Amino acid sequence: MEFLALILFALVFIALMIGFPVALTLSGVSLLFALVAVQFGWFDMAFLQSIPNRVYSIMSNPTLTAVPLFVFMGIMLEQSKLAEQLLGTMDEVMRGFKGGLGLSVILVGALLAASTGIVGATVVTMGLLALPTMLKQGYCPKLATGTICASGTLGQIIPPSIILILLGDVLSSSYQQAQLNQGIFSPETLSVGDLFIGALFPGMLLVVLYMLYVFTMAMLKPETVPADSNVKHPPGLGKRVINSLIPPLALILLVLGSILGGYATPTEAASLGALGAMLLAAAKNRLNLTMIQTVMRGTLQVTSMIFLIFIGAAFFSLTFRGLGGDELMQEFLMDLPGGVFTAVLIVMVLMFIIGFFLDFIEITYIIVPVVAPILLMMGVDPIWLGIMIAINLQTAFLTPPFGFALFYLRGVTPPSVKTIDIYKGVMPYILIQLSVLVMLAVWPELATWLPSVIYDN
Known part of the structure; x- marks a missing residue:
């Protein structure tokens, strides 16, 4: 009967590739498949009868409450024109340096990632603000577009990150399931805060490697990464730097510092972040009723989409498990030659x-719940696994043909920039991300050392 689980997986994947909505595909295909299987005695209805409890647990999950709060915070900061002010100031600071504007884009992308975490808004904003200037200064279109796309995806790994919140929820359930399968009854679990702490070093490593790549290109191929000919710094630069950097840095310290210091849960920190974003918007005289309506409407749309996928994924996971899919995957991964290394390699x-074809949310709620309990049963560290998955899924935003960051940027680029230039431009950054995956595989301490130090203290 286990082969039916593979058929279900294939049908869901084909429906998603055709273009059907994710949430409706996950729930509709799974429910129809389960009802047909019941008629032939291949499926136990008890699995479907547990769906209401699963949906209720999703809607009442306190961890997932952080999702709409962080989305609200990100959209509020995006509407307050934080990126525009940051990019303008950093461009002034980096004038005269080889690749100064490119380095500024990466730094601003990292700051926006740590304060907003919304990839689409960051890529579009940077594309509108930075790309015309980069092209005007003589940057190679491939390098300019690749840098903007890659910088925008930093929000996937640098906390507070929506993907880390989702992964924290899925891996926490997987960790508990793995313990139960081994006959272990322990209150110990994995929290979103664990992943936030574990992601700090890998996220900063990506930023450094991105900047190193731009700097290297400026040295080796100066025609692709020019220096700004206007090296004069306008008067009052120091004051503008303080006014531009202090507010977002204060918000970042408020959110991440409260989590790292153990003063607040991620959900409580998200509440502080949402309030702080509103105060920043008010300080810039941009907070008004129209803006609040826009932010709340955007938050509702994004949150509704995510939670509908949660519910659809619950239908899929219960049906997949009822058909014996988890036992099939467990036998496959555990019987591989090479043990844990081969199993993790194949999953990655x-x-x-x-x-290349699906969004990170779809992968998080289709693939991760199936493979994570098995890998955790094999002794894989849950924090390390979560960071490995997060960086891997970050590449999903960059890989053609369906990388969403590519679509976001294509929508705001001038016709003179070809789509193939965008595709070629992200390739070096994809290789950088894969190299960080290799580094994490060789040195797991990059993700696990900081959490261990904090919790030991």
Whole structure:
């Protein structure tokens, strides 16, 4: 009967590739498949009868409450024109340096990632603000577009990150399931805060490697990364730097510092972040009723989409498990030659390939719940696994043909920039992300050392 689980997985994947809505595909295909299987005695209805409890647990999950709060915070900051002010100031600071504007884009992308975490808004904003200037200064279109796309995706790994919140929820359930399968009854679990702490070093490593790439290109191929000919710094630059950097840095310290210091849960920190974003908007005289309506409407749309996918994924996971899919995957991964190394390698390669076609949320709620309990049963560290998955899924935003960051940027680029230039431009950054995955595989301490130090103290 286990082969039916593979058929279900294939049908869901085909429906998603055709273009059907994710949430409706996950729930509709799974429910229809389960009802047909019941008629032939291949499926136990008890699995479907537990769906109401699963949906209720999703809607009442306190961890997931952080999702709409962080989305609200990100959209509020985007509407307050934080990126525009940051980019303008950093461009002034970096004038005269080889690749100064490119380095500024990466730094601003990192700051926006730590304060907003919304990839689409960051890529579009940076594309509108930075790309015309980069092209005017003589930057190679491939390098300019690739830098903007890659910088925008930093919001996937640098906390507070929506993907880390979702992964924290899925991996926490997977960790508990793995313990139960081994006959272990322990209150110990994995929290979103664990992933936030574990992601700090890998996220900063990505920023450094991005900047190193731009700097290297400026040295080796100066015709692709020019220096700004206007090296004069306008008067009052120091004051503008303080006014531009202090507010977002204060908000970042408020949100992440409260989590790292153990003063607040991620959900409570998200509440502080949402309030802080409103105060920043008010300080810039941009907070008004129209803006609040726009932010709340955007928050409702994004949150509704995410939670509908949660519910659809609950239908899929219960049906997949009822058909014996989890036992099939467990036998496959545990019987592989090479043990844990081969199992993790195959899972990472599978996620990377599927990332060419599916969004990170779909992968998080289709693939991760199936493979994570098995890998955790094999002794894989949950924090390390979560960061590995997060960086792998970050590449899904960059990999053609369906990388969402590519679509976002294509929508705001001038016709003179070809789509193939965008595709070629992100390739070096994809290789950088894969190299960080290799570094994490060789040195797991990059993700696990800081959490261990904080919790030991």
